[in-house]
Amino acid sequence: MIKCHLSRYMGERKMKVIDVARETGLHRNTVTLLYDETAVRVDLDAIDKLCRLFNVGVGELFEHLPDREDSPGNAVER
Helix, strand or coil: CEEECHHHHHHHCCCCHHHHHHHHCCCHHHHHHHHCCCCCCCCHHHHHHHHHHHCCCHHHHEEECCCHHHCCCCCCCC
């Protein structure tokens, strides 16, 4: 599972979705999907713009968390 920390960065800076959209040029819906963590895919340009806005790296904006199936004791065949 990929966790997006956009809501945290926005909260720290008291920014609204429209503020991020305006400053990055991203569509409001793109920002909302990332904020709500419901985005299925994200354009690399969008990631770049968000990293620049919040002055963070990709690994700070997104975090990989193991899925439940991947946890020890739940072997997953690949």
